[in-house]
Every structure is written in C-alpha cells, then in structure tokens.
C-alpha cells in the first residue's frame with residue numbers, strides 16, 4: 001500500500017488551531033476538479049491547497065468537513081476502492097485506510113455526501129465554503145444547504161449563513177509557522193540554485209525552452225515536486241510581456257533574458273525572477289535600467305519590518321520607479337502628477353509583491369476592515385519591482401526600447417526585520433557577469 005509521505009502531526013496540529021478559531025462552525029472543503037483531463041490524458045492534478053493544508057489528503061473527488069468541537073470533528077468523503085480504476089489511474093486509499101492513515105474521526109464514500117452532509121450540519125451555526133472553484137459542485141452544495149433548511153421545518157432555524165473559507169484559512173496560512181517557514185526556505189533554496197544552474201548555462205543561440213527544461217530538471221534533481229507556477233523564460237523584448245508564456249524563442253547575442261520561475265517543495269513554492277544578459281555582458285543602456293530597478297528592489301527590502309503596512313511597499317516602489325523613469329527620460333513632467341495620473345503604469349503596471357506560500361499568490365487578506373494591513377513576523381511575500389519598455393515605444397529613448405527587467409526575491413518577515421530566503425540567486429551586475437554562461441561549476 002502507498003503510505004502518506006507527510007507527517008500527519010502537522011495536519012492534526014493545524015486542525016487543532018482551526019478548531020479554536022471557528023467554534024460552532026462547519027468548514028467544508030472540496031478537492032479540485034480534475035479539470036485538466038483532455039481526451040484521454042490527465043494533465044497535472046494538484047490538490048486544493050486548503051484541503052491539503054488541513055488533511056494531507058491528495059486524491060480528487062473528495063470533500064472534507066471539519067466541525068470544531070463536535071463528534072466526529074474531522075470527516076472525509078473519498079472515492080471507493082476500485083481495482084479496475086486503480087489499474088488505470090493508480091492507488092486509492094478508500095474510506096477505511098483514509099481514516100487510519102490520515103487520522104480522520106470518520107470517513108465515508110463520496111457517494112454518501114448527499115445523505116450524510118445534512119446530518120453533519122444539524123449542530124452547526126454557520127458554514128465556511130469557497131465558491132467558484134467548481135461551479136458544478138457549488139450547485140450541489142447549495143442544493144444540500146437548501147435540503148438541510150427544508151429538513152428543519154418550522155423550528156425557527158432557517159438558512160445557515162455561509163462565510164468564505166478562503167478568508168478563514170488564509171488568516172492561518174498568511175503567517176508561517178516555524179515548520180512551514182522551514183519548508184518554504186527549502187523551496188526557496190532549490191529555486192535559487194536552479195536559477196544559478198540556468199545562469200551558468202545561458203549562451204546566445206540557445207532556445208528559451210532549453211533553459212526552461214534546465215530549470216525544471218535542476219529543481220527536480222534537488223527534490224522539488226513540481227513547478228510552483230508557469231515559468232516565464234523570456235529573451236529580449238519578450239520580457240516586456242508580463243505573463244509571457246511562449247518560452248520558445250532563440251536567445252540573441254546582446255539581448256537580456258528574464259526568467260521568472262519557482263520550485264515547489266512539499267506544497268510550498270519559491271517565486272524568483274532574475275534578468276541578465278544572454279552573452280554575459282550588460283550594455284551601458286541595459287546597465288542603467290538594471291541598476292535603477294535593483295536599487296529600488298534593495299531599498300524596498302530594507303524597509304521591511306513588523307508594523308509597516310504592506311501597501312507602503314507599493315507606494316514607495318512607485319515613487320522610486322517614477323524617479324528612475326524621469327532620470328532615464330522615459331517620462332517627462334512632474335513626479336506628483338505622474339503618480340496621481342497613473343502614467344507610470346506604462347512602464348510599471350503591476351504590484352511590488354504578493355503573499356507567498358502554498359500558492360504562488362498565496363491566501364491572506366491585504367486590507368482588513370478597509371485599513372492597510374501591517375506586516376507581521378512569519379509573513380512571507382515577494383518583492384519584485386520591474387521596468388518594461390515596449391519595443392515599439394516611440395516616446396522612449398531608442399536605446400531602452402525592448403528592455404524588460406524584473407528582479408524578484410522571497411522575503412520572510414522576522415521579529416526585527418526580514419530574511420531574504422532567495423539571496424543565493426545572484427543579482428548584482430558584477431556577480432551576474434561573473435557567472436552567466438560560464439558553465440557548470
């Protein structure tokens with residue numbers, strides 16, 4: 001039999017914490033649909049992060065119901081054992097083994113959900129659920145909620161209020177426990193090492209795809225389980241497309257390469273971007289833009305400490321990048337007016353960072369009750385300023401057209417400042433010129 005390769009105490013401890021946060025509630029989490037099935041081929045299925053976070057359970061067609069303080073408290077609905085399907089698609093635990101191996105109080109077949117869920121809701125005052133992951137299941141869930149309401153008759157109880165499970169669990173996930181920070185640090189180290197391996201290999205004439213393969217190969221060799229998101233490997237002006245997905249062009253001498261890629265390890269992912277010259281030497285124009293972005297990135301990281309509102313990082317980034325745009329003569333005019341009118345978005349259209357964890361854009365609120373959220377120890381987020389000058393931008397100095405630069409690191413907030421968990425990936429010009437294209441160590 002296949003054994004779970006995660007420490008079940010971790011999930012039990014998380015459930016115990018959640019239990020204290022949501023008394024009287026039922027949290028209902030379903031597995032992701034296997035929506036990537038095309039014809040006869042299954043494309044990478046990844047379990048729902050919240051479901052995995054609380055259970056360690058990885059099979060599709062499953063529903064977890066958690067009822068803090070009730071008996072049973074943890075209830076998992078799973079697929080039946082099926083020798084025929086297992087021959088095609090692999091091992092399934094089935095309800096009995098799911099209960100023992102994953103330490104559930106009670107397990108059922110997924111086919112029993114419609115009959116059992118209304119019973120489980122009887123002692124419950126409210127429900128946490130997240131809509132829009134699977135509209136078919138949303139309809140089934142709402143049907144069951146209505147069936148439950150009808151079953152109450154004239155008892156004075158009516159519809160159960162539904163809250164957002166994504167918000168509830170996001171509040172747990174946004175601050176990393178020491179164990180979680182440790183796993184994330186490992187994912188970040190693997191990511192940084194894989195970036196270095198790619199840097200060493202880069203030469204004019206290589207295809208973006210080769211480098212993508214190198215990154216993934218390096219990550220897997222180091223123990224990663226998958227890419228954390230769709231890697232961006234963009235040579236030349238491809239880097240000015242924020243979500244460049246083609247990864248299929250030949251790298252040209254004299255161009256920059258932007259690579260935004262992360263390795264996932266035990267369900268936590270790194271998220272790193274580096275930009276450097278394909279031939280190992282920055283031109284003077286590339287250097288000027290790069291230095292500007294690098295300085296902003298380092299200055300933003302230097303600001304990070306507990307208590308600072310997260311939104312201040314973006315405000316500072318915009319101010320400093322507008323200074324750079326004026327210096328580089330990308331924009332002309334008054335700084336305040338440029339900021340107020342949003343004119344900087346032509347060259348810097350995104351945010352400076354996002355929470356990072358089990359999902360690359362991790363769960364957690366940025367604003368609480370309308371107020372910007374102060375950052376706290378244990379939070380992890382990216383810092384990724386960039387400047388992107390479209391190749392056909394007639395208003396920009398010609399030497400900058402087609403230059404796209406982003407520099408991204410993963411930052412853990414500590415008690416008195418922060419830790420750059422991806423510092424092992426070089427970003428200084430001198431370091432990059434030293435390493436790019438120099439071959440394996």
Ligand SMILES: [Mn+2]
Nearest residue numbers: 271382384408
């Ligand atoms: Mn990112």
